[in-house]
Amino acid sequence: MSAASRAKRNLPDLEVTVLEQTEDVSYSACGMPYNIADPDREMDDLVVRHAHVFREKQGIDLRTGHRVEGIDRSAKTVTGKNLDGEEFEIRYDNLLIATGASPIIPDLPGFDLPGVMGLKSLEDGKKIKDFIRSQDVKKLVIIGMGYIALEMCEALRERDIEVHMVKPRPIFLPWMNPQLASVVKEEVEGQGVFIHMGHKIERIEKSGDSLNVMCPDLTLEGQAVLVAIGVRPSSEMAAGAGLELGPSGSIAVDRTLKTNDENIYSAGDCADAYHVVTGQKTWVPLALRANRAGWAVADNVTGRRTELEGIAGSAVFKVFDLEVARTGLSTNEAEKAGFDPMEAVVKTRSRAHAHPGSTTMHVQIVGDKKSGRLLGMQIVGREGAVHRIKAPSVALHCKMTVEAFSQCDLAYAPPFSPTWDPMLTAANQLVKRM
Ligand SMILES: Cc1cc2nc3c(=O)[nH]c(=O)nc-3n(C[C@H](O)[C@H](O)[C@H](O)COP(=O)(O)OP(=O)(O)OC[C@H]3O[C@@H](n4cnc5c(N)ncnc54)[C@H](O)[C@@H]3O)c2cc1C
Numbered sequence: 001m002s003a004a005s006r007a008k009r010n011l012p013d014l015e016v017t018v019l020e021q022t023e024d025v026s027y028s029a030c031g032m033p034y035n036i037a038d039p040d041r042e043m044d045d046l047v048v049r050h051a052h053v054f055r056e057k058q059g060i061d062l063r064t065g066h067r068v069e070g071i072d073r074s075a076k077t078v079t080g081k082n083l084d085g086e087e088f089e090i091r092y093d094n095l096l097i098a099t100g101a102s103p104i105i106p107d108l109p110g111f112d113l114p115g116v117m118g119l120k121s122l123e124d125g126k127k128i129k130d131f132i133r134s135q136d137v138k139k140l141v142i143i144g145m146g147y148i149a150l151e152m153c154e155a156l157r158e159r160d161i162e163v164h165m166v167k168p169r170p171i172f173l174p175w176m177n178p179q180l181a182s183v184v185k186e187e188v189e190g191q192g193v194f195i196h197m198g199h200k201i202e203r204i205e206k207s208g209d210s211l212n213v214m215c216p217d218l219t220l221e222g223q224a225v226l227v228a229i230g231v232r233p234s235s236e237m238a239a240g241a242g243l244e245l246g247p248s249g250s251i252a253v254d255r256t257l258k259t260n261d262e263n264i265y266s267a268g269d270c271a272d273a274y275h276v277v278t279g280q281k282t283w284v285p286l287a288l289r290a291n292r293a294g295w296a297v298a299d300n301v302t303g304r305r306t307e308l309e310g311i312a313g314s315a316v317f318k319v320f321d322l323e324v325a326r327t328g329l330s331t332n333e334a335e336k337a338g339f340d341p342m343e344a345v346v347k348t349r350s351r352a353h354a355h356p357g358s359t360t361m362h363v364q365i366v367g368d369k370k371s372g373r374l375l376g377m378q379i380v381g382r383e384g385a386v387h388r389i390k391a392p393s394v395a396l397h398c399k400m401t402v403e404a405f406s407q408c409d410l411a412y413a414p415p416f417s418p419t420w421d422p423m424l425t426a427a428n429q430l431v432k433r434m
Pocket residue numbers: 019020021022024029030031032033066067068069098099100101119120121148234237267268269270285286287288290316
């Protein structure tokens with residue numbers, strides 16, 4: 001919808017058709033855990049712009065309930081079925097594939113039972129919220145421990161639901177520095193969430209009104225199961241049409257968002273992107289880059305050539321009273337990308353030493369020993385972690401060294417940071433080591 005809206009703004013006479021398989025467009029998926037936390041809020045609060053506004057005010061031919069099933073590149077057509085089962089075929093001059101990502105649901109027994117749910121679409125959000133209400137859910141199992149799983153465990157605790165989280169890997173937040181990850185884990189456990197790591201899930205079984213998540217050495221019982229083990233790019237149709245794929249099976253695009261077909265673009269969670277630190281292709285399914293890529297496609301098809309430099313992998317989330325933030329590469333990712341990474345981890349304060357309300361802030365900084373370049377940063381704290389991460393993110397776009405970053409004139413006043421901001425303290429430590 002970002003691409004369609006901007007294309008119409010750029011060229012009001014352009015004929016723009018959008019085919020969406022569901023009945024929902026333009027809503028805040030990211031807001032769903034917070035909405036689920038509040039029984040008094042309607043899920044439809046999350047709709048940013050209704051379909052009729054796109055149609056009536058913006059002149060976009062938006063067809064909801066239209067699922068595209070095939071692309072014929074030589075005939076330049078897309079074909080599919082609408083919700084009534086009627087087939088359609090539409091010709092295009094330029095095509096944008098923005099099919100997003102789909103939740104990974106393991107092909108194991110019981111994952112199709114009622115009460116086993118994933119959270120991706122608004123429909124999924126409504127289903128989970130209705131299920132909690134109608135079944136009066138008091139106990140739930142979450143499979144997975146990524147950021148959506150963690151946001152959901154907070155939402156469910158808010159509703160006084162007992163939450164058990166389980167996953168096969170024995171490491172909590174594997175992309176995170178272990179010292180910082182243990183702070184997050186302690187926070188989650190401190191809020192009464194039960195964490196079970198290192199348990200392979202074999203199946204889900206129904207037992208009376210309950211569902212049992214079965215592992216060889218553990219059985220977890222709940223009235224509902226949330227499957228939150230990640231997403232994969234919805235790129236099957238693109239692959240079927242012979243378009244090239246990139247990391248994790250995402251649709252490969254160049255800096256203008258064009259695929260290997262002159263007339264087909266791709267943007268958002270289904271497409272890959274360049275990483276500004278490695279210069280290599282990467283796949284990071286997050287909202288800002290999806291929106292920005294949509295705009296870039298609109299500009300390119302309406303004659304305003306735009307190239308996207310790439311993404312820094314900046315991501316943030318909140319879990320209970322903690323803010324968790326990252327940008328750039330972790331030490332492991334830096335090693336894999338061929339850098340010679342060095343890190344510093346500091347535990348410092350969020351405000352000036354004697355200022356009331358100061359809390360602990362943990363910062364990890366990664367730099368490249370050979371070039372001195374800043375490669376990444378992670379921050380965990382009770383306040384100020386998320387907005388802080390934006391400074392190193394800009395520094396990564398500017399390809400700054402750790403030393404140059406350590407010399408940045410960051411602002412100070414006692415309620416906001418110590419004289420030396422926690423990020424500068426971390427950078428100073430790393431400069432000494434490098
Ligand atoms: C619970 C949750 C929390 C999130 N929180 C954050 C956050 O805090 N920060 C952040 O940056 N990101 C967050 N995200 C991710 C963010 O929502 C996505 O990155 C973003 O929505 C991607 O936009 P998109 O347009 O590429 O894909 P989508 O928003 O998924 O849109 C793709 C659309 O294509 C439709 N479609 C797919 N296949 C077809 C087909 N064959 N025919 C017709 N239509 C089709 C789908 O129905 C869907 O409506 C969150 C996601 C979820 C689920």
